[in-house]
Amino acid sequence: MRKGNGILMAKVEPGMEAMVDVYIFETTALLEQLDEILLRTEKANEFTEEDINEIFRIMHTVKGSSAMMGFENLQVLAHKGEDMFFIIRENPEKMTDVGFVYDLVFQMSDLFKAEIDMIQNDDNYEPTDFSDMLAKLEKGAKMLKGELDGIDIEEAAAAPEAEAQAAAPVAAAPDCTTVRVFFEDGCKMENIRAFMLINNVRESVDDVEIVSYVPDDIESNQDSANVIIDNGFLLSFRAPDPKAVFSAIENSLNVESYEVIDANARKEAEEAAAAAAAPAPAASAPAQQETVSAAEPAASTPAPAAPKPAEKPKNTEQKAPAAPSGGGKQSLISVNLQKLDQLHDIVGEIITTESMVISNPELEGLRLESFTKSARELRKLTADLQDTVMSIRMVPLTGPFQKMNRIVRDMKVKLNKDVELVIEGDTTEVDKSIVDNLNDPLMHLVRNCMDHGIEDNVEERIARGKPAKGTIKLSAMSSSGEVIITISDDGAGIDTDKVLAKAERSGLLMKPASEYTEREIQNMILLPGFSTNDVVTEYSGRGVGMDVVKSNLSKMGGSLTVESKKGEGTAFIIKIPLTLAIVDGMEIMVGDAEFTVPISVIKESFIVKREQILNDTKRGEMIMIRGVCYPMLRLNEKFGLYSEVNDIEDGIVLLIESENRGICLFADKLIGEQQVVVKPFPKYLSQYDIKGEGLSGCTIMGDGSISLIIDVNNLIGSH
Amino acid sequence: MDIKELFAKQEEMQRKTLNAKNEKESEITKVMTFYIGDQVYGIEIPSVIEIIGVPHITVVPGIPYYIKGIINVRSKVVPVIDMRSRFGKEEKEYTDRTNTIIIEEAGVSVGVIVDEVIGVIPVFQKNIANSPDRIGVNDNKFIKYLLEMPDGIKLVLDVAKLIYDGDIYLTDE
Known part of the structure; x- marks a missing residue:
C-alpha cells in the first residue's frame, strides 16, 4: 500500500497526502460493501428500501471523498451511479426486473477498483477516462426513468442534474424546524463551517435529528460556499427542545446571525438556492421534491448518516467502519501493518532473548529457587504476549x-x-x-x-x-x-x-x-x-x-x-x-551445523540397526517400517557437511511425512524441542535457490547461533 | 573592535582563500582501507555499518563457493562473502586479524571477509587517479576508482556492484 505513495503525492492536492491511504482504505471498504449488498439483493431478487439507501449512501460518500481528494473522474463516475440509485430510490416499489442495473453497477464498481488500484500502485498515475461507462450509466438512468415514470428522455436526463438540490429540501413535515444561518463576512470556507455547525449541533444536543440542509453538497462542493454566502445555510432539524439547538448554533464559530423560518419562506429560499447553485431546470425541482421528501425524508441526509435511533441496528453496525465521522464511539482502530510486523519481530526477539537468559550456561548447576519461579512467570507472560500479538494479526x-x-x-x-x-x-x-x-x-x-x-x-x-x-x-x-x-x-x-x-x-x-x-x-x-x-x-x-x-x-x-x-x-x-512466523521445531545436529525440523511433520525418531537398511540398485539406502519402505536421506551428504557420525547405528533417524509422502532423515543427534522464530534468508541470498535445497528459512537460537529450518516438502521433492 | 571578532574574521578570510585556491583539495569522502592479499582495497565509509571479527558462520547449501554462509549480527541474519575467493585468490585460514566488514546498500546487508582492516583515510579530488578504461568493466567491475596515495595505490570498491553483482536483479521482498 505504501509502495508508490512518495511519488504519488505530487498528483494529490497539497495537504492531502496523508489522506490518500485513508481514502484508499475507506473507498475499498465501501466498494466491497457495495458488492456484497448487490450480491445479496440479487440473490434475494429484492431490493429493500434499506439496501437502496445504503447503496445511495455509499455512492454519495465515494463521490464526496473522491472530490475531496481531487480525483475528478471518480467523482463524476460515482455521481452518475448516485443518479441511478436516486431514481430507483424514488420508486422502489417498481424496482423489480432490472437485471441491467446489477451489471452496470458491478461494472462501475470494477472500474472503481481498478482505478483505486492504479492510484495506489502506479507511480505515474493518470486519471482514466470513464466516458464509456458514464454514457452507459446515463443510458441506464434514462431507461429506469423511462420505464418507471414514463417521462421522456430529455426530461429524464435533466432530472439527475436537479437531484442534488431536489434531494435536500425538507418534507412538509410539520414538527420540523428550519433555520437560516449566516456566517461572518469573509470567514472563508463557509461550506466547511456549515459542516462543522452540523456536527456541533449533533454533538451538543441530544435527540436532535438533522432532517436536511441546503445546500446539501457542502462536503464535496467548494462552490457551495458561495451559495451559503448569498442565501445563507438552511438547516432543518427535529428536536424535542429546539431552543437547545438554537443555543448550539449561537455558540458555533463564525456564526453571524440566524433566523427561524417557516415552511413557505423556506421553499422560496430553496428554489432560489437551487437556481443559484446549478443552471439545472429549476422547474423540475419542485415536482421531484415532493416525491423524494415524501418517500424518504431522512435518507436524503448525505453521509455520514446521522445516527438515527429508528434505523436498524444491523445497518449501523455495517456502517461503522466506513463512516468514522458518524459520531458513535469506535472500538476498532486501523494500524499500519508495518508497525504490527515490527511488534511481531520484537516479540520474537524477546522470546529468543528470554531463553538466552533462562537457559544461560552460567546458571547451570546453581540452585536458584526464586529465579526459577520468576523465570516461569516470565515465560508465561511472554507466551501470553506472543498469543496476543498473533491474534492481532488474525x-x-x-x-x-x-x-x-x-x-x-x-x-x-x-x-x-x-x-x-x-x-x-x-x-x-x-x-x-x-x-x-x-x-x-x-x-x-x-x-x-x-x-x-x-x-x-x-x-x-x-x-x-x-x-x-x-x-x-x-x-x-x-x-x-x-x-x-x-x-x-x-x-x-x-x-x-x-x-x-x-x-x-x-x-x-x-x-x-x-x-x-x-x-x-x-x-x-x-x-x-x-x-x-x-x-x-x-x-x-x-x-x-x-x-x-x-x-x-x-x-x-x-x-x-x-x-x-x-x-x-x-x-x-x-x-x-495458522501462523508462519513461529514454529515448534526439533533441533538436530549434523556435523557442527544445527537444523530445525518442524515438529508437525515428524512421525517418529528412532535408532536403526544396520540390518534394517536395504540398498537399492543406485547405492541408495532404504528402510522398511511397518511394511512401508522409506528412502533414507543422510543430511550430511545432502548438505555437503562434514560429520564424524557416518555409521547408521551411531546417529538418529527421523521419519518425516508430508503430503502423503514419507522420507527418513539421518542426523548425528537430537538436541531437543524448541519454539523458534522463523526468519527468511537474507535478501542477498534470494537470488539463489536455497528453497530448492530443502531449506525454508533460518532462526537464531538462544546461544546466538543460527539454525537452518528444513522445508520438508522441498526436501522430499528434491530427493 | 572586539579582538574575538577580529580573529573570527581573519579565520574566515583565511578559509575562503584556502577554499578558492584548493578547490581540488577539499575532502570528498572517507575510505576504509584493508588488505586482500598484498593489495590495499577500500570501501567508502558511508557504506560501512560495522567491523567485526569472523564469527561462527552457518553454512548454507545451494549458494556460490565464495559466499561462506550466514552470520548473526545482533539478531540480524547477514550473508558473508570471502573476498579472497570472490576475487579468485587462494583462500586462507581466518586468523585474529581477519575482519568482517558489514556493508549495506539499499537495505541489503552483506558481510565481506578481508585479510586485515588498515584504517580510514580522507579522500581528496586530487587523489582520484584518472582511471584506465578497464575500470568498472568485466573483471574490474567491482572497482569504482583508483586512489593514488603517497604510500601506494588503493582500489576503492563499488559496494552497489558488489552487492548486486552487476547483473543480478534482487526481488523486492
Missing part, C-alpha cells in the same frame, strides 16, 4: 470468501450454469499475510469447480439424480495449528481415465500407467502443464493454474490435495499453518 476469512460470490455470479452468467455458492466457517481466523495471499488460489479453484466441475448439461445432472442447480461449497475450519479450507463441487468428478491418458500424452508419467493409484491420478491435475480441458476458455484450461495454485500455497507453507469421486464431485483441500 483476520477472518470472510473477505476472500465473499469475493468468490462475485466470481461465481459472473461465471454463472457467462457459462450459463446454475450454481449456488455455499459458504461455511468464514469466520475462521488466520494470519493477515495468509488472507492476503489466499485470494488468487481460491479464485483459481472456484473457477476450476465452475468450469470443469459442474456439468455443462443440466440433463446429465438430473440423470445422475442430482438437483439441477449445482452447488459449490467453500468451507473453512481450524484444527491443531492448521486451517483447512475445502472447495468442493457436486459436479462430474475427475475422470481418472481421461487424466491418465492426458498425462501419458504429456509425458508426465513416471511409471507404467497401471501402477498408479486412483489418488495419485487425481493429484496429477496439480502437476505443471496439465489441463484436461481441451478447449481454452476465458476462465481456465490454459494449463497454468493448478500448479501455480499449489506453488502459491506452498509459499505460505500450505498444501493442496484433491479428492474426487467420479460422478459425485471433487474437493480441493487446502491446509495452511
